[in-house]
Structure formats: structure tokens, C-alpha cells
Amino acid sequence: MATAVAALGACGLPRTGPTKSEINAGSVQRQGDAFVVRVNDRVTRATAVVPALGFDKAFQDGGLVGSDTIRAGDTLSISIWENVEDGILTSAGAPAVLDQVQVDGSGFIFIPYAGRVKASGNSPEAIRRIITRKLAEQTPDPQVTVRRTAGDGATVSITGSVGGQGVYPIERPTRTLNAMLARAGGVSIEPEIAKVKVIRGAKSGEIWFNDLFRHPEMNIALRGGDRILVEADTRSFTALGATGAQNRVGFASQTLSAVEAIAQVGGLSAASADPTGVFVLRNEVSEIANSVLGRNDLIGPQRMVYVLNMTEANGLFLSRDFVIRDGDTVYVTEAPYTQWSKVLSALTGTLSTAGSISALNQSLSSK
Template sequence: MSITGKKWVRAAALCALVLSVGACGLPRSGPTKSELLADSNSPINDAIVVLVNDQVNRATAVTPSLGFSKAFSNAPLVGSDTIQPGDTLGISIWENVDTGILTTAGAPAALEEVQVDGSGFIFIPYAGRIKASGNSPEAIRRIITAKLAEQTPDPQVLVRRLAGDGSTVTITGAVSGQGVYPIERPTRTLNAMLARAGGIAISPEIAKIKVNRGSQTGEVWFQDLFDHPETNIALRGGDRILVEEDSRSYTAIGATGGQSRVRFETQNLSAMEALAQVGGLSGSSADPKGIFVLRDETADIANTVLGRSDLRGTQRMVYVLNLTEPNGMFKARDFTIRDGDTIYVTEAPYVQWTKLLSALTGSLATAGSISSLNQSLSGSGT
């Protein structure tokens, strides 16, 4: 065979090798940008691809709306002097005689712990059963005085409200001291009660406070207690307070510094911050023109983004960020990531060529080794 013929044979063999390597399917982290955009134009595809701009950022900037209803916000502070079932009272009685019905030699009769029963009553010797719930200590003092005055001259009565077992709240979750706490004068509001429990035990930026009151539930960010004083509601007996960490998360895959499911670290998270949380873009493989955010969007937002009104139900949306545009990084900074989002960073086009060349070089080296081995074996056999 001539030299030219041999060259053509080698060229054909090389082409066949390239095609075979490409056909084998080189490993990669996912579809390329061109593949995703091509699939989005398919008539059978149900995802809508949108290039992110300022209008898209405004339409999609939806953050969780937390807060208390008017039933919570308008409730007044619990009166520190109002007695309720379960409260404990301290009662002292003096009689204006040397030998009285309850006292002797001027010493007071001390009833240190008198608990209000479930029906709201207490029992005082010689005064009988007295309605305590709904009354203030002063009102109870007058009732006891009037009843004892019928049996002893000019009795002197002192009534004190001790820690109210009936007016308590339960605090659980990420606090320093979980437990049941009485509502007292210094702890009649939500923030004060949390402080009484030792404060929260997680980062304030991602702490949520949930209050259950009967069949009603309200929830606020911990920081709202300071930024919005109206959220520092008055507590009621039986309130259940739960402090928990924000459970929102997103998934980062593709050519990023780390691929994982990631929890939110702040109340509001931008695409740029989300990428930073996973180590940013991979410097050796990421395509800054192909950053995709996959999301199930509500029909209202999807219609606003697309300038339509005919969409119904949840829509699969794919938002595309291009960091190489003049304002690309600003758009990524302003794009809000939401709970359940998937961020996919595509590989740069040259990465596949690099992998192909690497695989091809390895294949040629293997072929060369085999050829040398065959020649060696042939030489040995002659």
C-alpha cells in the first residue's frame, strides 16, 4: 500500500475512533445549555423558559408572609390582678381580739397557698366558699372581710396573688429552657416570655416563632419582634409557643462548588447568595451563561411574568441567568430564590471537548500500546 493510502486509512481510523468515543457518551453533570433551550421549544415540553430581567425579578420576588391575625394582635395584656382557675393565692388574716376564731395573741392566720379550683372558687375557714376567678385580689379581700366581719370584729385581710398556675404558657423547641412558665407582670408579652425561657438557641436570622392559641395559629420571624413591635403580642393562659429553625431549602446541582440540598441561612435569599452558599461556580467547568433555576410557579405569578392571563394551575418555569451580561450579576443578585427551587449550573461547551480529547488521547495511547505489543509478539514468533 502506498504512503498516501496509509495516511487515508489512518485518518479514517481516527475518525472512526472519535465517533466511537463520542457515541459511548462521555460523563457529564447534566444537560448542556443548548440542550435545555432546545428542549424548551419542543411541542411536548411543558416547561416555560424565561430569561431573567428586572421585570421578572419584580414579579417573582415573593417571600413568605408571616404574622399574627387581629385576634392575636388586638388582645390586651392579661391583667396581672385578675385571678383565674389554677392560680395560687397567699392570704393573711388579723383579728382585732386576743383570742379570735382564726388567730391568737394578735398573730395573723397565714394561709400561704390557697389554690383556686377548676370552678374558680377558694375555701376560707369561717368565710366559706368564695368566688375568686374573675376578681382581683382587692375584690377577694373585701369579700373575705365582709364574711368574717359577721363573726369577728373588724378583721384585717391581706390577699396576694402568687405565681399563677392557671395562667401559664408552654415553650418548646429551640430555646435555652423549655418548660411551662407562668404569665406574670414582667412576662405578659411574647418577647418577654422568650427571654424568661433563656432566649432562642438558634441563629436569630432563621428563627421562627409559632403561637398556638386554641384553634388559632400565628407565626412570625424572631427578628420581627424587634423590627415590628406590633408582633410582640400579649399572651394568654394556655398558649403554646414553638421556636423552630426555618425549614426552607433549595437544591444545587451541576458545575458548582458543591452539589447538595441547602437550607436557607437568611430570610431572603438571592440567586447570587445561593450560589455562594455552595462554593460558587466551578472555575474549571461552569458556564456562567447557563445558570438555570427550576421552579413550580403559581399561575398568578406565571401570568405576570409572561404578560398573559390564560395560564391555569401550577406552571413549570425555568429561569435563565447569564452572569456575563452587562447587568447579569445584578440580575442574579436581585433574583429571589424560594423554597423548593433547583439551581442547575451547566458545563461550559469546551468541557465536553476537553473530555473528548482526553478520552481520545487515552484511546490512541491504548491502541499504540496494543500495536507495539502485536509487533513485539510478531517479532518473537519469526
């Protein structure tokens, strides 16, 4: 019997991956190429690195754009009344309406009998005074109104996971990032995993959507030409071994612990998992690796295997505090009895098959 068990074990029975002892055998301490580290409170603190997103000082210090400041690309609606029956632009008291007058690339507009008028950098009121002064030289007491309408020079484009993608004007109610997102229908994905990226010329900044509410200083003022992209978090980890599912899994929240990662894939397999053998495999940057191992001589990324024992009194707390990062592999080993059960099943199946063949041979011989 013992010989049969040994023979079956040597044949390599099916399993989900390496055993706990095989992983430990690959440690640097045993001439392997990975550091196997037992997780404790110090390790959880040293490895608790969450990607920091936010806008730099240049984005944060930008003041609100005056809703009355005209820029190249804006369009204006101009109405002119003249205090005479037959004016140079009007007749019988009806105003001359110049609609959709666009500010050219040099910042000017053209008004008949007033010529080229500098609009960029001025408010509608300042432009009104300039036009009034120029027309007054040719017609008595002209009355002018200037109104800014949406134009190419005061718009932002919004794409990605929002209620309504498109080009939106920067107006008084939509001069900040959060207000503009609201105008676009808000985010259409889970807010917890939504990221907002703002591209301004050659510069860009990115922030978690929820941080716009947690940190009001990140609700930056917008500028004409800004491009806003809303997308889901692209981070993921891989779950292998004795878990409810073996798959590549996206993060369901901004921060993800080992316990939450295991829960996302259905938890530990009740039939086969070894809760003392939960491993997190990661290529760790040298700064964190040195801190974890209490040394300062490591250079470049290091292969690290973090070990969690969820049966210890503090095990679940450590698993709750240990942060999973992008690209991690979470591997749960099988319990020792699982492999033994496979051996017994294979052995009893083999003996049963052998008995059946023997009975068949005897039956055939008797005929």
C-alpha cells in the same frame, strides 16, 4: 480523528446533567413541557415572593393581661390576722397562712369561716375585701392580705430552639411574646432563620423572630395556656451541576437571592461552570406564571425554567435581585469546552492504551 471524536461523543461521556441546549429544547416554545424564561428586571419583580408571616388582627388587638387579674388555675397565698387573742383562725397574734390556695375550675376558692369566694376575674385587692367582709361577721376587725402566685391558669409553655424550654408564668415583666422569650433564655439558633409560632386554642400565628423588633405591633400580649414554639426555617433548595457542592441546602436568611444561593454551595466551579447557563427550576403558581409570561390563560401550577446569564453587564445585578424560593432547583450547566476536554481526554487515553497494547504484542511476537 473526526470519526473517533464523533464516536466518543455518541457514547455519552460522564457529565453533571443536561446541557444548555438540551434544556432550551424542552421549552414549550419547542413543544416541550416547561416555560424557559430569560430573567430581566420585570421577571425579578414578578417572582419576588417571600412568605409573609405575622399575627392576625385578633392576636394584635389583644390587650395586656392585667398582672392582678385572677384566673381559674391560679394559686393564691392568703394571710389572715384577727384582733383577738383566741380567734376563729388565729391565736396569740400570729397570722393564719393559707398557702397555695388554687382557684378551681369554676373560679372559686374556699376560705374557712368565709366559705366559697369568687376569685376568677377579680384582683387580689377585690378578693381581700370580700374575705374581710365575710370574716368580719364572725371576728372583729380581721386583717387580710392576698397575693397571687404562679399557677396553671396564667402560664405559657415554651418549646423548641430556646435557651430553656418549660412552663413560665405570665407576670408583669413577661406579659408580651418578646419578653417571655427573653425569660426562656432567648432563641438558641441563628435569629435570621428563627420562626416563632404561637398556638392559642384552635388558632395559631407565626412570625420571623427578627420581625418582633422590626414591627413592634407583632409583639403580642400573651394569654394563659398559650403554646410557643421556636424552630429554624425549614425551607430549602437543591443545587446541582457545576457548583462547588451538589446538595439540598437550607436557607441561611429570611430572603435568599440566586447569587447568595450559589455562594452557599461554594460558588460556580471555576474548572467547569458555564456562567451563561445558570437555571432555576420551579413549579410556579398560575398567577405569577401569567404575570411573568404576560398572559392570563394559564391554570394551575406551571413548570418554569428561569435563565440567568451572569456574564452580561446586568447579569450579576439580576442574579442578586432574583429571589430563590422553597423547593427551587438551582442548576449550573458545564461550559462547552469541558465536554470537549472530556472527549480529548478519553480519546488520548484510548490512543495511549491502543499504543501500549500494540507495543506489547510486538514484544511478545519477537520472543
